[in-house]
Amino acid sequence: MGFARTCAVALVGVEGVVVEVQADLEPGVAAFSLVGLADKSLSESRDRVRAAVINSGAEWPQKKLTVGLSPAAVPKCGSGFDLAVACSVLAAAERIDPRAIEELMMIGELGLDGRVRPVRGVLPAVLTAADAGYRQVVVPEPAAAEAALVPEVSVLGVRSLRQLIALLTDEPVPEEPGAAGAGGEAGDGRPSPLGAAWGYPQPGGLYQAVRADEPPPDMAEVSGQRVARRALEVAAAGRHHLLLKGAPGAGKTMLAERLPGLLPPLTRQESLEVTAVHSVGGTLPPGRPLVDRPPYCAPHHSASMAAVVGGGSGLPRPGAVSLAHHGVLFLDEAAEMSGQVLDALRQPLECGHVVVARAAGTVRMPARVLLVLAANPCPCGRHGSPGGECECLPSTVRRYRARLSGPLLDRIDLRVPVEPVSRAELIAGGAGEPTAAVAQRVLAARERAAARYAGTPWATNGEVPGHELRGRWAPAPGATARAEQDMDRGLLTARGLDRVLRVAWTVADLAGRARPTAEDVDAALELRTGVRRGAGLLGSLP
Template sequence: MALGRAYSVAVRGLTGEIVEIEADVASGLPVMHLVGLPDAAVQESRDRVRAAVTNSGFDWPMMRLIWALSPATLRKAGSAYDLALAASVLAADRKRRWPRLEKTVLLGELALDGRVRPVRGVLPAVLAAAREGWQTAVVALDNLAEAALVGGIEVLGVGTLTQLADWLDGSGALRPPGPPVVATGADEPQPDLADVIGQAQARYAVEIAAAGAHHLMLTGPPGVGKTMLAQRLPGLLPTLSDDEALEVTAIHSVAGLLSEATPLITRPPFVAPHHTSTVAALVGGGSGMARPGAVSRAHRGVLFLDECAELSPTVLEALRTPLEEGEVRLARVDGVARYPARFQLVLAANPCPCAAPDPRDCTCAAAAKRRYLGKLSGPLLDRVDLQVQLHGVRAGAMVGAAGEPTAVVRDRVCRARAAAAQRWAEIGAHTNAEVPGPLLRRKFRLGHRAMAPLNRALNTGALSVRGVDRCLRIAWSVADLAGKTAPAEDEVAIALGFRQGGAAR
């Protein structure tokens, strides 16, 4: 009887848990058993591992082999355990200790010829290993740049099972990480806001949205610039902090969207799902452990829903919880996956089904118009801070002076965000959109004159209490852009105008 032991990491959502893999080789008929709640991919690893071991020139124990994956109550999914399974068998068959194996987590899928292939979710797995105090993580070469983003742990890349065995023996070396690679989008040109012709009010609304992380809805006929404005919003946002970049990159790692050439995302992501997307595609889902959806991939960035009135009402209503809580919780048989989803929502819609460029040419009945935008429920629209109605551009705007470029507006937005972050630092908020409403109405309550427009709107039923809170947040963003220490009546009036005068229902 011989026992070998290796370690890997199970990823659930963005959290990882160390998995101990034991291989017991004992006398009996040559059969392989795998226990510890493995899914189909892990069950199939028995054949992959055996072929990889024999094709790499090692002997396979022709005896009874049992693999045990602990903790036994945690469901194991994916192919990332292949490397650890093979190492545990080699350790058991050789009946010798490998000191390095006891201090290392192994992550990688094995090809039949012994090559090590990359897997999803390496970044959160290595983060979990570093938090648990492990000394070394060995990953596939294609995952090396991604894993090297984690500090406090030695990360090495392996190309074949033979290389791993030589390193464990002390007779070979594995590849260390290379120099840091330029992050995704760091040097890529961004769409310029100066390309948008006219639409001064909508441009200002996009600037306010960027300054305060507010949600935005753009309504207007085709071709007036709704999509162009939405695509330029991410370019106005500040670069992600180190913690935010790791968080966003971890989500994309679990989704399998990272490559070796672009291991770190430092620019706010822009995600624009098609209007035929399902609830699972938007908020996440899938069999086994749920995968992140569009709302999580847009974390710390922009989620753009073009033609939002064409989306299913069920899909639209699924946005309400992420908008309020900034998180998605997906319960499955395999457990609950939690993904952050603190994004800026940008909705774009035509005013009616026919979408005539000239409103005078519209052939839609009044009831059809109401039904069209009526898919956007009151509770959902109440969570959208800024609502803007765009109109056709006149010929004079095409020959006039261009608007401010992205670089100028972004500089103003960054100063406004810095002022907001300093003001709200004591409560742990970074943007105006994150500030709790009761705090705005009490500790940071505006003067009677400034609050008068909001009080009138609340008394007439034009605003809900949530609407008042959102108007106050917009007013603070307008004041930050103007360099003021607090909103006055003018800033509140601007906020109320954007809140009430946008989307036609």
């Protein structure tokens, strides 16, 4: 009788669970049983592993074989267990020393020819391994740079099962062709590190994050739209949700696409969080193991609930609201989207995460996004436009606008009308303020807010609870008089007043003031209600 074990990781959303892969060989009729709550793709690993072992030149044991995945109560899905299953079987058959794999974490899919193929979720899996105390991880070579982002973990990237067997048995490592599209090199274009075995470099050396070559769209390309541009600056500085209302062609999408360029670069922790989500979603760009810029996600208005919030067959996977974590989620033609999909965003906007419950299990995924909605005033888009002849009935206009529910709009801090650009503004041209200049002001405002909230769970004004803004960080005396009047008249809810205070603090941070004044609160009210107060928004910002 032979017994061996190694470890792998089961992903539940973007969180992992360490799974012990055990192989037991007993005399009897040759058979292969896989137990431990495996899904269809994992159950099929029996055939993949057997073919991979034989085609790698190893002998398949002709005994009764049982492979157990523990803990058995955790659902396990995907093909990432293949490598661990194959090595545990070979160790039980004494082709590999069982002690050589006991402290290893293995992640990878096997092809029938024995090649090791990449899988989704390598980064969160390695993070789970590190938290559990594992310091040596085996992954497919194209995913080695992603796995090496985790500090204090030695990463071995392999191309085939044959290579891994040779390394574990101190035999000469055979040459193997690179993965498809890799040109015989590692996934990031560098030669294979197999000669160095466990000496894989850590971040900060050869594995520094690769930034995208293409610069983000520039704000200087936007003609006119002074109020909308200021609203984008406020949204970026305080992480405030934004609604752009206007006729088709006014520039709503153009403005939204330039918002990510105004956001500060991601911190190291934020980068790891975002990269983990994109790794599970299978959307990591080739050659970029680390996402270091705020993501931008713009699903089509016909997107389903699963595509936006998360879901799918089996265990739920990240949707657009999670893929845009620490970035911008832009919903164009928001009034054309399903009302159920839009209303499902209410909770993520408040708590910064989404919990998706399905029959296969419940997962919690991060969803701290800056939401930008864009909507036309009516189905034809010409309602209220100068010189426009709207063909929609009043009842049609009301129904169209009611698709954005009151509870959802109450969570939107900034509601800005986007007027069509005039002929004079378009012809006059002239470069507007570039993204770099606006981003500098946004960064300075973020730093002021971060210094103010040091030692608290918050970093931006958009996260601070209302009771803290009314007590600990109250505006100047008498500054909220107009906002309180609007609340008395039913124009503002309690949540709305809190959000006005958040925006007022952001306006004050952009202007370099120590605390919001009546002018800053008036500007925040204008951004929320569209009604000009006092000097207005343009008079309150630099």
